[in-house]
Amino acid sequence: MKISNTPNNSSTITGFILLGFPCPREGQILLFVLFSIVYFLTLMGNCSIICAVRWDQRLHTPMYILLANFSFLEICYVTSTVPNMLANFLSNTKVISFSGCLLQFYFFFSLGCIECFFLAIMAFDRYLAICRPLHYPTLMTGRLCTNLVVSCWVLGFLWFLIPIVIVSQMIFCGSRIIDHFLCDPGPLLALACKKAPMMELVFSTLSPLPIVILFLYIMGSYALVLRAVLKVPSAAGRRKAFSTCGSHLAVVSLFYGSVLVMYGSSITEHKAGTQKIVTLFYSVVTPLLNPLIYSLRNKDMKKALHKFLRI
Numbered sequence: 001m002k003i004s005n006t007p008n009n010s011s012t013i014t015g016f017i018l019l020g021f022p023c024p025r026e027g028q029i030l031l032f033v034l035f036s037i038v039y040f041l042t043l044m045g046n047c048s049i050i051c052a053v054r055w056d057q058r059l060h061t062p063m064y065i066l067l068a069n070f071s072f073l074e075i076c077y078v079t080s081t082v083p084n085m086l087a088n089f090l091s092n093t094k095v096i097s098f099s100g101c102l103l104q105f106y107f108f109f110s111l112g113c114i115e116c117f118f119l120a121i122m123a124f125d126r127y128l129a130i131c132r133p134l135h136y137p138t139l140m141t142g143r144l145c146t147n148l149v150v151s152c153w154v155l156g157f158l159w160f161l162i163p164i165v166i167v168s169q170m171i172f173c174g175s176r177i178i179d180h181f182l183c184d185p186g187p188l189l190a191l192a193c194k195k196a197p198m199m200e201l202v203f204s205t206l207s208p209l210p211i212v213i214l215f216l217y218i219m220g221s222y223a224l225v226l227r228a229v230l231k232v233p234s235a236a237g238r239r240k241a242f243s244t245c246g247s248h249l250a251v252v253s254l255f256y257g258s259v260l261v262m263y264g265s266s267i268t269e270h271k272a273g274t275q276k277i278v279t280l281f282y283s284v285v286t287p288l289l290n291p292l293i294y295s296l297r298n299k300d301m302k303k304a305l306h307k308f309l310r311i
Contacts, residue, residue: 114156
């Protein structure tokens with residue numbers, strides 16, 4: 001990543017400036033307290049799920065093992081942005097180094113891609129459990145579960161290697177001010193000295209591809225699940241099946257609803273305010289809500305959490 005020597009008022013700054021949420025000093029402190037609480041609750045909620053699955057033998061099944069890994073992913077995902085955002089609330093310069101911006105850019109999008117993969121394999125697990133119940137123990141083995149988890153992490157981190165290499169070779173000039181709370185591609189590309197149609201093409205291809213394909217796969221899986229559930233003769237059986245899938249569908253709706261709005265179209269056409277709000281929702285609010293959704297709608301998880309919290 002290179003910065004031109006074009007003279008400007010910020011020529012002494014050795015990085016980008018993340019504006020975040022501009023407001024008076026009192027407002028910055030209030031936002032710091034608010035997001036600190038949100039971050040703490042997110043860590044506590046997701047860590048509780050991981051610990052409950054770890055220490056409750058009844059939850060040592062593929063469904064809950066995937067959920068525990070998903071909770072760990074959410075911790076990593078929110079940590080890729082929130083600590084830096086909190087530091088900027090108390091900072092006068094709000095500067096992020098070039099290497100720091102590059103790393104945040106890479107990890108934020110890689111972890112978001114991993115989340116798409118995780119939601120897909122969790123849907124696959126529910127499909128096997130409901131549509132192939134007799135074959136489920138032989139199909140969804142511990143080895144397969146482990147392979148799927150590892151594949152999600154590897155594919156996610158490989159997916160954005162090409163974009164990050166391209167960004168590292170770009171030349172930026174001007175004010176170096178990013179009107180966002182993270183190094184997002186839209187405002188970042190706007191600072192390039194020259195238009196970067198290749199970069200926009202790469203992102204407009206790579207960003208929506210896993211989102212759209214995996215979303216269609218998830219919807220297809222749940223269409224088959226719904227068909228199988230409606231064939232269940234007992235009302236109690238149908239309620240149990242819907243309860244099992246309801247939490248995952250709620251999480252999918254929250255995450256994909258906001259992500260599709262953000263990256264379903266050109267990355268440069270959204271206004272800064274819209275970018276911040278939508279990105280804030282799927283990167284900060286959703287990881288906070290996920291533990292609540294899974295724990296409130298799942299009896300086994302509620303029992304395990306209650307048991308864990310009493311230790």
